[in-house]
Amino acid sequence: MLTNFKKHIEENFSFLKGKKNLIACSGGVDSVVLTHLTKNLNLEIALAHCNFSLRGEESDGDEQFVTAVAEKLDIPIFTETFDTHKYADEQKVSTQMAARTLRYNWFEEVLSNFNYDYLLTAHHLDDDLETFFINLSRGTGLNGLTGIPKKNHKVVRPLLNFSREEIMNYAEANKLKWREDSTNQKTDYLRNKLRLEVIPYFKETNENILKNFKKTQDNLIASQNLIDDYISLVYKLVISKKSDSYHLNIQKLQELPHTDELLYELLKDFGFPEWNDVSNLLDAQTGKQVLSKTHRLLKNRDELILSEVVKNPKEEEYLVPEEGISAPIKLEINQSIAIGETEKNTIYLDAEKLNFPLKLRRWKKGDSFKPFGMSGSKKLSKFFKDEKLSATEKEKIWVLVDKNKVVWIVGKRMDDSYKVTDKTEKIVEITYVS
Template sequence: MFLKFKENITENFNFLSGKKLLIACSGGIDSVVLGHLIKSLDFEMALAHCNFSLRGKESDGDEMFVIGMAKNMEIPIFAETFDTKAFAKKNGISTQMAARTLRYDWFQEILQNFNYDYLLTAHHLDDDLETFFINLSRGTGINGLTGIPPKNGKTIRPLLSFTRDEIESYAQKNGLKWRDDSSNQKPDYLRNKLRLEVLPFFKEINDSVLKNFKKTQRNLQSSKLLIEDYMSLIYNLVVSENDGFYRIDIQKLKDLPNVEALLYELLQGFGFAEWEDVFSLMDAQTGKQVFSKTHKLLKNRDELLLSVIDSDNAVDDFFVPKEGVDFPIKLKIEPIEYVGETEKNLIYVSAEKLNFPLTIRRWREGDSFQPFGLKGKKKLSKFFKDEKISLFEKDRIWLLLSDEKIVWVIGHRMDDRFKVDDNTQDILKITHLSS
């Protein structure tokens, strides 16, 4: 196995050469073998061990074992103890998720604080097959079936092409010692149940299941690359970007075959889970929305608009002195003698009609103003509808106010009450400058 592992590093992970490597080591057979192999290749390395305090003295014994292993190998060791159950309770997550979060957050701290280049974990081919079945049981697309990636940012998994049997054989031949986690023998979790009860049955009826699984993965990876190439063409055809959100042209999308599959591929990276609601949005009324934890998708006439959920959609008022302001937007205010040509980003107002300091803020339900050129008032919500301004665009609009009266719906329309007229003595030019 050593020669095969060395060849794998040379062909697929040659970027590790000369780098400082941090090995995630539980003390189990997989991570012990990985540490031994990396040490045999003479890399600069250290071990990192997490004590999750879940198995009492057994957890403490694992920690002492890994510390001793590092001492025998004459390499640095990082060890940390976590109150995993308390963290899980505080954050309302499962113990497994808590352990994963604590583990990887701590690993990243070590990488950054001690200048290690990569984190190596001991995931192997059997782990990959288990993950395949877990994702399959939960419902997934092709991304969930292509398996654990061998490289994900700074996390490297150089044992993914090796089976558990190969790892066990190497450990035995080299007289390695390791710790057995008793919790791995309890079918309490889905992964353990697969490992202990389901996959042994598959291997019994087909001893080539892992070999065939690798072949299937290669085929899925090829299909994934083909889909990615195709979707780049679809993206350019139906998607446009504007002011921080994405527009999907519904009619252009519907003109293509497999429209729901295309929409899934376009949106699957944004956290949406209720896909039937997403698909039905194409034929929904304008204004209907679907949310993920991070994004919102809006039906707006003949488009779907995708935007990040903005938790900082400010409702605060910001003062604007006579010379203008730089935050949260840039406004320049200057006295002039004559009215020039009106543009979208500037207005001319009567100085004597303003009461400084002015304020700027986001629009609110119930806001109304007197659009320039009209005599009567109009609610902003009606103005936005008439101007065909989408919900996403409305969320980004700022108002300029004087004594709580709207002077300018910035970038759209000024209020007629503040216009320059025959009684105006001093003219102010107010310009919205791009950041």
């Protein structure tokens, strides 16, 4: 196996050479074999071990064992102990999910704090097959059937081409020692049930199942790559970026075959829970929207607007002194001797009518102002409607206020009450630097 592993690294993971590599080592046979293989190839490695405090003395024994492996091989080791049950209760997640979150968050800290380039995990071909069955049982698209990626950003899985049997044979031939996790023999979890009961049956009926699975998976990956290339072309055709939102042209999308499928591929990564609601937006009235935990999809006339959900926008409020501010937006305030060229991003005000510090905040329901050049007042909501602003555009509007009186809808229109007249003695110039 060492010869095949060396060839595999040279052909597919040559970028690991000369880099600092951190190995996630549980003490099980898979991670122990990965440690020995990479050590034999003279890669620069260190071990990272998580003690989740889930199996009492057994968990502590795993930590002691991994520490001993590191000492024997003369390589650095990092260990961390977690109160996994407490974290799971606090976050209201399963123990498995808690352990996964704690593990990868800590790995990221070690990578960053100690300048390691990659995290190596010992996932192998049998793990990949188990993941395939898990995703299949839960319902998934093509992407969910392509398996565990060999590389995902800094996470690298160099054993994915090797079976559990090959790993065990290497460990036994080289008289390696490892730790057995007693929970791996319990069938409470779907993965364990597949590993202990389902997949062995498949192997009995077809000894080439792993080889055939690998071939099938390669075909699925090739198909997914083809789809990804096509979606990239569709993206350029139907989506445009405006400020910090994305606008999808419905007419252009509907001119293409398989509209719903294309919409899914374009938006599948944004976590919308009910896909039918997303699809129905294509024919919905303006103003209809669908929310995920992180994003909003809004129907606005002949387009769908995708934007991040703004958290508590009404609560943001910032004092604006006479010298201006640089965040959350940049406002430059200067004294002026005359009115310059009128622009949406620059206004000229009668200084004596202003009471500094001003306030910058999001607009609120009920806000009104006297639009520059008009005699009467108007609700901001009515002004936005006249301007044909979408819901997401309205959410991002800032207003500059003086004692709760709107001075300027930033970048849009100022209040007529603050305009410069022939009686004005001091002029203030305010510029929004976008």
